[in-house]
Amino acid sequence: MALGATISKVTDIHPQSYIGGFQFNNGRSYRIFYQTKAGVMNAVATDNWGDSWYGGDGQAVSNQAIVPTPIASCIYTDKNGAASRTFYIGKDYKVRCFGVGSSAGWAGGDRAVSDFTVAQFSKIGALSFIDGQNQGHLRVYVQGPDSRIQELCWDGNGGNLTLGHKFPAPLQGTSLAFYNKAPKGTGPSFRGYYQNWDKTLLEIIYESDGKSWRGGPSINGGKAVDPGTHISACVSSTGAEAQYWSSHSGNVTQIFERFFDKTWHTSQEGHPILPCCSPNNPRFLATCHVPDNTTQTRIRIFFVGVNGGLHEARRENDHWGWGGQNGGQYTWQKV
Template sequence: MPVQVPKNQRISSSSGASGTTAEKATYDIDLLYRTAYASNIATTGAWNLVYFQATDGSIKLARWYGNWSITTIVPAGKALYHTPLASTQWGPQDTFRLYYLSPDFLLREWAWDTANGADHKYDGDLNASNVKVAPYSKLSVISFKGPELRVYYQSTDNKIQEQTYNPTNGWQKGATLPGTPLAGTNLAFVNRNDYNADAPSIRGYFQTSTGGLAEQVWEVGGWGIGDFAVASAPFLTPITATVSNLQNFPKIFVYWLDVQNLVIQQTNWHGWSGAAAVDTVSVVDGFISATSFARDTDNVDVRVYGTGILNILAEKIFRGGVWETTIGTVPVGTEVTLDVVGA
């Protein structure tokens, strides 16, 4: 007996107009359903990193460098089941940090240093701080010169809180951000400035307690609320953002899901564009993650990762100024092929 899946949720669109023609779909047993994702891409586009949680609770890294390889980086039992994830990279693409939650809702850091041919993976210094977050908190992170780090989470008073790091002072509690976020809102923060700039230019996207989407802004001088505003969005909609330079000016890409679980895009490059769906293929209402790089002065490529129907790590690719019609998939473990039907 085939599984029923709406036609607009299938990776393939080869069914007949009636939706009754059987087609094949993949169910990935090892991918935790509605897992969080975090992702990074090389500034040249040569490789991609996608972090996700497996069904056993471990956190895995999918790395593309000509083909996909899968590595377990946080063993089962160390991370909260359905933990949020946030990642960043710096240096000449050789230093990486991943943030997640422990089962008792403490901020945790996984570090990977590869400079000069090293392959050093270890628990980061943040772990010693035992920062407690709200049980429903999501995570985001930015990095800049130093390296300096800013991790964002939701505290038990529902405020968005910042944890800061610099090499001199280590990890410290940072600012409490403005706004009235929805409890459990997704968080998506980006740094508009080049990594080597002395100070960041931070933008953060979140859902408000009234259901809209809003922007937090940091420039030298402090925090404020920005111009980005979406009047209403689905409750606890997934949100992600990425930024890359286009013609030497930062272009921000913000993504969230609409009521049909289509990925909606809105961009800022000398002003905000209108919102529009990137394609007609829905993803699972869970988490999405975006990353980007400047292919050349006039083109930015984007990757958006999420869970596709039935349960597969799906990759939507924006390349050469258009969204590719074929949805990519990342094999992460044991797969079962099922027949699917449905209008």
């Protein structure tokens, strides 16, 4: 199993830290969020495809989070400009946001953005979309004290998140992964992924056709997986979709991949891939992008490795590898 490239700017990371973040500039720039051993949320960044990183140990963004806190990030550009929003759970079990960019919707740092109290076992998911009037919208997903998944909404109104759709109760403490697959300005097309009460992994679907949310298929053939498995999902600008989930086996935590880009590049039920996570931490972040002048979706996964450090691995040309803009001298392995 491959350890992946170490991000050396991060030497202080909580052994149970979640990983959040996003990419922009077609994969050149990344902002990755994690927690230190003291519970402070930090950020590490790159603007040259990961050839070098900055921030990390000295780049604190919040000391208001539970330990460990789930983290979910999204990025968008609307009529007010570019913006990023990173959501997490505060010490009062309400959603907080670290915002950068556009002045509309909580930019300028760290603040509480919801009056809704989440369950102590809640994870968090988030997505953004742009409507036909070039207005940005945000959706955040958490579990309430009744175990049901609660959607929280921001629609450019300048206030806090408001209550949206309420889903049936899945497994308590399920991972929550969401994205919007619709092109900018064409209306929402959401996909959500979580672990059901019977431990299977389910997809839920929302289209802007007046039918609201509806159930989709199991993403791993209806097989039960470890309770508490972590799920991360992403979609690229060309519509390629990828879902990942963790599985503990023996002394390692392995990641499974399900990847569709015009055709299935993996089994529809998923299969194990290279990155080897810490046996004590199944949490990771998957991101994807399409480099300039290409149509190929590339994926990066950020995770806590078996040595306790922050690592990244990448998928290009149906191979997994790690290190440098194009893999450099490092090993690549066929999927």
